[in-house]
Amino acid sequence: xxxxxxxxxxxxxxxxxxxxxxxxxxxxxxxxxxxxxxxxxxxxxxxxxxxxxxxxxxxxxxxxxxxxxxxxxxxxxxxxxxxxxxxxxxxxxxxxxxxxxxxxxxxxxxxxxxxxxxxxxxxxxxxxxxxxxxxxxxxxxxxxxxxxxxxxxxxxxxxxxxxxxxxxxxxxxxxxxxxxxxxxxxxxxxxxxxxxxxxxxxxxxxxxxxxxxxxxxxxxxxxxxxxxxxxxxxxxxxxxxxxxxxxxxxxxxxxxxxxxxxxxxxxxxxxxxxxxxxxxxxxxxxxxxxxxxxxxxxxxxxxxxxxxxxxxxxxxxxxxxxxxxxxxxxx
Amino acid sequence: xxxxxxxxxxxxxxxxxxxxxxxxxxxxxxxxxxxxxxxxxxxxxxxxxxxxxxxxxxxxxxxxxxxxxxxxxxxxxxxxxxxxxxxxxxxxxxxxxxxxxxxxxxxxxxxxxxxxxxxxxxxxxxxxxxxxxxxxxxxxxxxxxxxxxxxxxxxxxxxxxxxxxxxxxxxxxxxxxxxxxxxxxxxxxxxxxxxxxxxxxxxxxxxxxxxxxxxxxxxxxxxxxxxxxxxxxxxxxxxxxxxxxxxxxxxxxxxxxxxxxxxxxxxxxxxxxxxxxxx
Numbered sequence: 001x002x003x004x005x006x007x008x009x010x011x012x013x014x015x016x017x018x019x020x021x022x023x024x025x026x027x028x029x030x031x032x033x034x035x036x037x038x039x040x041x042x043x044x045x046x047x048x049x050x051x052x053x054x055x056x057x058x059x060x061x062x063x064x065x066x067x068x069x070x071x072x073x074x075x076x077x078x079x080x081x082x083x084x085x086x087x088x089x090x091x092x093x094x095x096x097x098x099x100x101x102x103x104x105x106x107x108x109x110x111x112x113x114x115x116x117x118x119x120x121x122x123x124x125x126x127x128x129x130x131x132x133x134x135x136x137x138x139x140x141x142x143x144x145x146x147x148x149x150x151x152x153x154x155x156x157x158x159x160x161x162x163x164x165x166x167x168x169x170x171x172x173x174x175x176x177x178x179x180x181x182x183x184x185x186x187x188x189x190x191x192x193x194x195x196x197x198x199x200x201x202x203x204x205x206x207x208x209x210x211x212x213x214x215x216x217x218x219x220x221x222x223x224x225x226x227x228x229x230x231x232x233x234x235x236x237x238x239x240x241x242x243x244x245x246x247x248x249x250x251x252x253x254x255x256x257x258x259x260x261x262x263x264x265x266x267x268x269x270x271x272x273x274x275x276x277x278x279x280x281x282x283x284x285x286x287x288x289x290x291x292x293x294x295x296x297x298x299x300x301x302x303x304x305x306x307x308x309x310x311x312x313x314x315x316x317x318x319x320x321x322x323x324x325x326x327x328x329x330x331x
Numbered sequence: 332x333x334x335x336x337x338x339x340x341x342x343x344x345x346x347x348x349x350x351x352x353x354x355x356x357x358x359x360x361x362x363x364x365x366x367x368x369x370x371x372x373x374x375x376x377x378x379x380x381x382x383x384x385x386x387x388x389x390x391x392x393x394x395x396x397x398x399x400x401x402x403x404x405x406x407x408x409x410x411x412x413x414x415x416x417x418x419x420x421x422x423x424x425x426x427x428x429x430x431x432x433x434x435x436x437x438x439x440x441x442x443x444x445x446x447x448x449x450x451x452x453x454x455x456x457x458x459x460x461x462x463x464x465x466x467x468x469x470x471x472x473x474x475x476x477x478x479x480x481x482x483x484x485x486x487x488x489x490x491x492x493x494x495x496x497x498x499x500x501x502x503x504x505x506x507x508x509x510x511x512x513x514x515x516x517x518x519x520x521x522x523x524x525x526x527x528x529x530x531x532x533x534x535x536x537x538x539x540x541x542x543x544x545x546x547x548x549x550x551x552x553x554x555x556x557x558x559x560x561x562x563x564x565x566x567x568x569x570x571x572x573x574x575x576x577x578x579x580x581x582x583x584x585x586x587x588x589x590x591x592x593x594x595x596x597x598x599x600x601x602x603x604x605x606x607x608x609x610x
Contacts, residue, residue: 046434049512053429054441056422060482065448068459075458132351143352145596146359152592152599154541156559157584160566161366164574172365208359213604265453268543271563286454293458294548306455313452 069310075303082297094304103280104288108308110195111285115263117199118206119256125203126210126255127248133211134218144215147208155205159272162201163188191281194274198282201269206262210255217251218244253324257317264313285309366585370578388575395579398569399561400553405583407473408540408557415477416535423483423531427490428516432502449484453544461548475549476557480539486531489605493527494520530602533595537588558584 076094078087098104129147133140150158165172166187174184185193225243234242245252267286270276276283276291283291285305293302340348373388395401429435430442460479461470469475497520505515521528546557556564565580592599 043434047436050429050433050435050438053433054426057426057445057482057487058441060422060478061445061448061484063463064456064460064479064482065451067463068456069451071459071462072455129355132348132355135348137348137352140352143356143359146356148596148600149363149589149592150359151603152537152541152588154543154559154584154588156541156543156562157581160562160577160581161362164369164578165362165365167574170574172361204358204362209603212600216604261450261452267454268541268559271543271547272566286452289454290457290544290548293461299458302458306458309452310450310455313450317450 069307072303072306072310075299076307078300078303080299082293082299087299090300094300095308098301098304098308107280107283107285107288108312110283111264114195114199114202114266114284115260118202118263119259121199122203122206122210122259123252123255125207127214129207129211130214130218133215144212148212149208150205151209153205155266155268156272158201158205159269162197162204162269163273166197188274189278191278194278194281198266198270198273201273202263202266205269206259210259213255214248214251217248221247249324253320256320260316260320261313264309285312363585363589366578366581369574370582372575391575391579392582394573394576395583398565398576398580401558401561401580401583403554404556404558404561407555408559411473411476411546411557412536412539414473415480415539416532418477418481419483419535419539420486420528420532422481423486423490424516424521424528426483427487427494428512428520430487430491431494432515432520433512445484445487448482457544457548460545464549469549471550471552471555473555476546476555479545480542483535486535489531489602490524490527492605493524497523526598527602529595530598533591533599534602537591537599540588 075087077089077091079090079094080087133144133147164170168174168184168186168189171184173187177184187193187197221244225247226239229239229243264284265286266284267290270282270284270287274282276287286309289302289305289309292298292305296302368383370391371387371389373390426445430438435441456479464470464475464479467475469478501519501523502515505519510519541559542557543559547560547563550556550560553561553564562580562584565577
């Protein structure tokens, strides 16, 4: 009996324990699970809220930025005049056609030349101007503002102003060039001068922007590095190539990317100044795509041109990112 | 390299620097000066080059105004610009708040997908977007001009960067007080982000005012054009022969952004150069 009593007591104990457990621990577990539930519910609510907040932007970007890339890919495999109800599938014929056409190859080289010239000159001139504006000179803020101003103007307006400046008989440039003893070229109506002319206009719009970006980079430079290098007896040439330029490489990267994308998109200035001409002397890739789509009504070639442009840009910016990475490692 | 300036520069060096400074300013400003002086030069004198207009003539402006439905074009441009910018920044504010403060699985992947949209250039989206808008029946309407430009990456990115720099305690305190996220966004985060919001709004306004290729493609009547597109129409129909009036027409387009830039240059420059130093 004792045993059983004991056992009973034990059972009782266990019973009381279990009631005790029932009394306190169960609600605690309930609280725990409901706490977990609550947290899960909260998390789900937050996810839903996130989705709701980004939804307008996601939908718009999907429809107007990503879908066009996919749809261009499809259009580039068809031959369609934008009007007929069917889009006959032609495979890669449009691409084959374009890459065997010397005119299109010329468009590609022209685009790279236009973009490359503007990137190189605006970075060199922009950095030089930034270093000038970084000196303690009277009136430098005024000059900074003036140099930046062209960047915010409409490309169509800039094109119009420069068309007048380039005017071979009445233009401002003639008045500047002729006293030096040079003759003013016909600029926009001369196929040899039209593209250089456009490059000049684009540089006018872009250099001030590049300079101001570089200036921001220069002003963020750590001074102690310079002090240390100067104590080591480094001259300003060495300081520039060993310290300033490498430290500015993120800025250079940013400027190169934005300028490449900007020049690949250049359209308004070309539309106003040359219409892609004379002949096709100023037909860059973006003008080619526009022309194929809205003047030749050739969706296949427009789509293929757009895809070539997209891939080329991805490739160029990817390459720039690689170079940039190596710079940082080197540093 | 202002660090090196601490040693005193030779006066010849300083003089050369000032000359360079002057040249930079002249190159930037002379074309604009030429625009405004040409626009007030009488048409008989515009073909003789002169640095300073001898006779002032303000008739070019009424003449340019009469050359097209400018009042209507102005309304179009202002409407498309303001509505477009407000919608774009609203969309940007909502998504930047989500990226800065709300949890979501693989949020960074979503974010990278957003940034990727910056790599899609305007010429690539042109034809498909035209077809999309045509399917919606919105060609030659305000909605058609505005809608494709409402999605936002750059403004969203700048706003998110700014929001992430705000002190977390303030947002936590608002949460403890039981404020909803919309409430926190509206009465805590937005007021604290005002400088950045002003910056992105101004940049959006300037960009939309200057937008050219999309309004050109999606509109086809003079009544629906915007000001920059009308310049092209003017050139194609009448040719740029009456330069005084053409320059006056250009001034109509250039003056609003210049005025905005004059008052808000600090914000504009800070915003447009942010990507470089804080990217």
